[in-house]
Structures are given as structure tokens and as C-alpha cells.
Amino acid sequence: MTKVYTHMTMSLDGFIADPTDQPAELFDWYGAGDVTVPSANDHVSFNVDPTSAELLREFTTNTGALIAGRRLFDIANGWGDSHPVGAPVVVVTHQPPSDTTPWPRTTFVNGVEPAITRAKQIANGKDICIASADIARQALQLGLVDEVCVSLVPVIFGEGIPYLAGLPGAHHLLQDPVVLQGHRALHLRYQVRH
Template identity: 65%
Template sequence: MGKVFSHMTMSLDGFVANPDDEVGELFEWYEGGEVTVPNPNETVSFRVDDAGAQALRELTENCGALVAGRRLFDIAHGWGGTHPAGAPVVVVTHRAPEDAATAWPTTTFVDGVAAAVARAREIAGGRDVTIASAAITQQALDLGLVDEVCVSIVPVLFGEGIPYFAALARGHQLLEDPFVIQGRRALHLRYPVRR
């Protein structure tokens, strides 16, 4: 059975975007090298260093489904119907877009985090599920649904913005020691969740 990962790129001070939902320098590492990591979305390119390529492959090669929040889905315009991870997307929302079936045929809209992760697991079969949303990650951690917390830390301080982690309803969460990949413009960390 696949694992459930969360992954976000984050500033050193813990933010995944500034207060206006702009990512600023956070995604510079995706263009910081000579290694092209292919993806099915023609509008997105990844030219990273060797370490970044390793980190990306570990997160995407076995990804069978991706879970995102409605806000991120709207900001990314549904990734044009094809997420760069190359997997179907499950969006957590109380209300699907009216044109969901025709405009987003590879996207499933589900009400509730637990239901979304369950549906993503079904879609993924035995492959991994990646949560790519800060708020959804926080809720999934509270529900005990995350196997590994992954973060690519970028050397920038935003000072304020949208945090990857905020107050957890269950209180603090213990993680195991990280797997570490040092890349150019990003430090990639994977923390197994302690059960």
C-alpha cells in the first residue's frame, strides 16, 4: 500500500506564500540547475540540480493521486487540467465548480479531508498520495492520515504569509529523524510521522 505524503516548498521562516498568495523566490529551485525532470504539463518545466531531481523523482514517480484544497486549485487554475506530478487530483471543497465534469475530467471534488484522502487512495491503487496544500496537510495530520511530512526549504525569509504549519487541533506532532537531500536553492527534508 502506498504512503500519504505532504509536500510544500517553504521559506526558512515557515511560509508557503506571502500574504497575497505569491510564492516569490520559493520556486526558484525548480529552475536552478541543468537536469530536466519531465512532467506531463507542457506549461511547467523543471530544470533542477541533481539533488533536486532526486527529490522530485522521489515525490512524483510513485504518485498515484494528489490532494489539494480548493483555494490552491483556483490559484493554479486547476493546473490546466494536468498537474505536474502527472497524477489525478482530488480537491477538498464544499462546492465543486459547475463545469467540473467537462472542464476538469481528471479532477475529483470531495467534501472533507478524510473523504478526500480516502478517495485519493482509491484512485492511487497501491501508489502514493501526495497532499499539496498547507491547510489540508494540517487537517490530515490532525486526523492521523499523513505518513511523511516533506518540505523543500528555500533560503529566504518572508517575515509573514501563509504558514505550512499552524496550530494543530491535536497539539504537537512528533516526527522521526529526516531523510535529507541538500540541493541548490533548496534543502529537501522528508520526516516520517511518528505513530
């Protein structure tokens, strides 16, 4: 059964990037070990500890579609149409690019719920990863997320782009975490209570 999850690397104080959209030290764990985990992007590979390698292999093997917001898509320049997770990308945007030719593996959709519906079609039974904080918040608010994953890094930013701050409405309850201790990151996986 298809699972919708969100995964972010986050500072101890809840930020996924500094105020200028740079991850700074957050991504250091991707190069802090001896185990090489190749990605689907020829320009990206990970050198992590064995526990983190297991997590990354699961994500790259089981993810059939990735959902991103337009802002992240633009910052990453569409990952050169080859996101490291290896799955096609669905971008949530009100204004798709006028020329989508450079991104044949990318679909542009207006709205979070339609994006998840389209991602499920593309994923063909595999999992769906939401890779943008704003989209993750909206999907949580709509009750469309099954699991929240956080790779918690030992750094404090003080300010920046928050992961889950600002969710409106009632509290969102999660199950107790599955905890995986990596080097330079503590990986936390929370099932969402529906």
C-alpha cells in the same frame, strides 16, 4: 503500500507563499540547476541540481493521486487539468464548481478523510501527495499523514501563508529527517510517528 505524504516548498520562517498567495522566490530552486526533469504538464519542466532531480523524479513516478484544497485549485486554475506530478487531483471543497467538464481528471470531495479515501482508490497502490497547507494540517490532525516533506529555501518572508502553523492539540512527533542538500533548497523528509 500507499503512503500519504505532504510536500511544500517553504521559507526559513515557515511560509509557503507571501500574503498575496504568490510563491515569490520559493520556487527559484525549480530552475537553479542543469538537470532537466520533465513534468506531466507540457508547460512546466524543472531544471534542478542532481539531488533535487532525484527527489522530483521519485515524486512524479510514485504519486498516484494529489489532494488539493479548493483555494489552491482556483489559484492554479486547476493546473489546466494536468498537474505537473502527472496524477489525478482530488479537491477538498464544500462547493464544487457547477461545471466540472473542464476537469475530467479532477474529483471534488467534501471533507479531508473522504478525500484521502477517494485518493487511495484513484492511486491504485501508488502514493498520495497532499499539496495544500490547510488540508495537510487537517490530515495531520486526523492522523492520516505518513510523511512530511519540506523543501526549505533560504529566504525569510516575515509574513505570509504558513505551512504547518496552527495545528491544534498535542505535539505531533516526527522521526529524524532524511536530509537531501539541493541547490537553493534543502529537502527534508520526516516520517510521522503514529
